[in-house]
Every structure is written in C-alpha cells, then in structure tokens.
Amino acid sequence: xxxxxRGTAIITGGNGSLGSEVAIAIAKAEPFVHxxxxxxxxxxxxxxxxxxxxxxxGPRSVEVAKVDLASFNSIVSFTQNTVExxxxxxxxxxxxxxxxxxxxxxxxxxVTQDGYDPVYQINCIAPFLLTxxxxxxxxxxxxxxxxxxxxxxxxxxxxxxxxxxxxDDTDPDKGLKAPGTPLSAKEGNARFGSSKLIMSAAMYAxxxxxxxxxxxxxxxxxxxxxxxxxxxxxxxxxxLSVRMAHQTRSSLRPFLRVFSKSxxxxxxxxxKVIAKVAFQRxxxxxxxxxxxxxxxxxxxxxxxxxxxxxxxxxxxLLKKMLRQVEIxxxxxxxxxxxxxxxxx
Numbered sequence: 001x002x003x004x005x006r007g008t009a010i011i012t013g014g015n016g017s018l019g020s021e022v023a024i025a026i027a028k029a030e031p032f033v034h035x036x037x038x039x040x041x042x043x044x045x046x047x048x049x050x051x052x053x054x055x056x057x058g059p060r061s062v063e064v065a066k067v068d069l070a071s072f073n074s075i076v077s078f079t080q081n082t083v084e085x086x087x088x089x090x091x092x093x094x095x096x097x098x099x100x101x102x103x104x105x106x107x108x109x110x111v112t113q114d115g116y117d118p119v120y121q122i123n124c125i126a127p128f129l130l131t132x133x134x135x136x137x138x139x140x141x142x143x144x145x146x147x148x149x150x151x152x153x154x155x156x157x158x159x160x161x162x163x164x165x166x167x168d169d170t171d172p173d174k175g176l177k178a179p180g181t182p183l184s185a186k187e188g189n190a191r192f193g194s195s196k197l198i199m200s201a202a203m204y205a206x207x208x209x210x211x212x213x214x215x216x217x218x219x220x221x222x223x224x225x226x227x228x229x230x231x232x233x234x235x236x237x238x239x240l241s242v243r244m245a246h247q248t249r250s251s252l253r254p255f256l257r258v259f260s261k262s263x264x265x266x267x268x269x270x271x272k273v274i275a276k277v278a279f280q281r282x283x284x285x286x287x288x289x290x291x292x293x294x295x296x297x298x299x300x301x302x303x304x305x306x307x308x309x310x311x312x313x314x315x316x317l318l319k320k321m322l323r324q325v326e327i328x329x330x331x332x333x334x335x336x337x338x339x340x341x342x343x344x
Contacts, residue, residue: 005092008034013101015039015046021271027057035062042066069126070112079133086137094137097151099127106188108177120167123195129325148217155222162193205318223293225270
C-alpha cells in the first residue's frame with residue numbers, strides 16, 4: 001500500500017459476530033486505516049475466517065492481538081505495548097476504538113481474578129480501562145472538522161432494565177448466589193442491561209472530563225445496534241424463555257423489518273452504520289454534543305440515559321470507575337498524572 005496509513009482502529013471482540021462485521025465494513029470503506037482486532041483466542045477458526053474475508057476485500061493493514069477482557073493484566077499489557085508502538089511510529093495513532101465485545105450470562109458466575117462479576121468487568125470496566133489506558137495513543141485534534149479520535153460503545157435496549165447500583169454489594173437482601181446457580185430471564189437481563197448502562201454513563205462522564213481539561217480531542221458515544229441475528233454470546237444455561245424469544249425474533253426477521261428497520265437485522269447492517277458514524281466528518285457543533293445512536297438515528301444522549309442530566313451523580317460515577325480500574329491504570333506508568341488530568 002503506497003499511501004501512508006492515516007490511523008489505527010481497534011475493535012474489541014474483533015472475531016465476534018458484530019466485531020468481525022465491523023472490521024469488514026471498515027476494511028471496505030477505509031483502505032488506509034490499520035485494523036487492530038482484539039480476540040481472546042487468536043488461533044481460533046473464527047479469526048482465520050475473518051482474516052481470509054479481509055484479504056478478499058483487498059490489500060489491507062490488519063493484525064489480531066490476544067487480549068482477555070476479563071483480566072486487567074491482559075488489558076494493561078496490550079495498552080502499554082500499543083502506546084509504545086504509536087510513540088515509535090510502528091503503527092499510526094489510534095483514531096478509533098469500537099467496544100463491540102460483550103457477554104451475557106444467566107447463571108451466577110465466580111468473580112474474575114480481579115474480583116468482579118465477569119459480566120460487569122467485560123462489558124463495563126474493560127472498555128473504560130481500555131479507553132483511559134490508550135489516551136496517549138489517541139490522535140490529538142488537529143483543528144479540522146474531522147480531527148480527533150472517537151470511541152464507539154455498543155449499547156442495547158436492555159439498558160432500560162438496568163440500574164447504576166446493580167453491582168454494588170450494598171443490598172443485604174440481594175445475597176450472593178453460589179456459582180452455577182441459574183438466574184431468571186428477568187434478573188439476567190437486568191444484569192446485562194446494568195453492565196451496559198453503567199458503561200455508557202461512565203464513558204459519557206469521562207468524555208465530559210476530557211472536554212473540561214482540553215488535553216485531548218476524544219469524542220465518545222454509544223450506538224445501539226438494535227436486534228441482531230447470528231451467533232449469541234449467551235451461555236448454554238440460558239432460560240428457555242430467552243432462547244425462545246431469540247429464536248422467534250430470528251424467524252420473524254423478514255416480517256419485523258417491514259415495520260421497523262431496527263427490529264431485527266443481520267449484523268452487517270449495524271456494522272455498516274458503525275463504520276459510517278466512526279468516520280463521518282464532524283462540525284464544531286456536532287463535536288460539542290453528547291450523541292446516542294440507535295442504528296443511524298441520532299439522539300441527545302441525556303434523553304436516552306436520564307442520569308446524564310445529574311452532574312453530581314455523573315462525577316461520583318466517574319470517580320468510582322477510576323477507583324475500580326486503579327490497579328490496572330497503575331500498571332501503565334505515571335498513573336497519578338493521568339488520573340489527575342482526567343478528573344481535574
């Protein structure tokens with residue numbers, strides 16, 4: 001490729017159902033963007049199949065990195081290496097991070113090695129830690145309408161069933177369930193929705209802090225891909241009602257599409273929207289807004305996530321998230337200065 005690469009796009013869950021389609025969509029639309037795909041198993045058949053699909057698109061700069069989102073150590077090791085590679089110009093600055101990876105579980109799971117519910121850590125803490133730890137690798141704004149880097153967080157309608165305090169161990173009646181204990185469909189959805197809600201709110205809080213400090217031009221927003229067909233990340237112990245609902249939505253997809261384009265789609269549909277939103281030209285007015293997308297429909301984020309209208313609660317949430325990832329951030333070197341820049 002004779003033309004120099006203009007930036008790096010990182011996609012979590014790069015070999016997953018949605019992440020792989022996002023990679024393909026970007027490869028087709030942005031031939032001079034370096035694709036850095038994150039996967040837990042880089043030797044899996046899904047990774048091999050994805051790389052072959054990208055090769056069929058044409059000459060592209062692409063690599064797959066092994067990252068376990070359930071491990072602070074794995075994330076920090078990756079981000080340290082990525083920041084250094086940007087510094088030495090081995091890869092271009094990071095211009096995009098798409099947090100596409102997610103996991104849902106309908107059984108009580110043992111906590112991760114870092115001490116957190118795995119659904120919470122993978123869906124919420126990991127994207128936040130990745131973003132904070134990659135700040136030095138993001139491209140600084142250059143004053144042009146499309147200057148600056150972007151973080152797109154994949155949301156979902158289940159956020160409406162979530163709460164900001166779901167994972168707080170402050171409810172004496174909630175109790176800890178033994179690992180393997182089945183959860184009802186309602187509780188499993190609340191668990192997943194809460195992880196996505198907290199992630200989105202915390203990311204908007206981070207964006208506000210970065211805007212105030214003015215040290216880096218980084219825009220952060222959430223995109224709800226709507227219902228999707230394809231492989232699910234749900235565990236094998238999904239309640240029958242949830243499995244039946246998923247199967248029914250899949251079989252009704254052609255009919256639902258008549259009434260709503262966002263009802264049920266192949267993953268390639270939201271993937272193309274993500275690729276479009278990620279690289280669309282910006283204006284100063286657009287850059288200043290907190291945006292939330294449902295497919296390609298744009299909304300004011302505060303109208304979808306009401307807590308964004310409560311500044312004290314947002315500040316408390318940001319500080320809480322920074323405390324929770326402190327062990328990971330400390331591994332990045334000079335953590336005190338980084339945290340002070342974010343929270344000042």
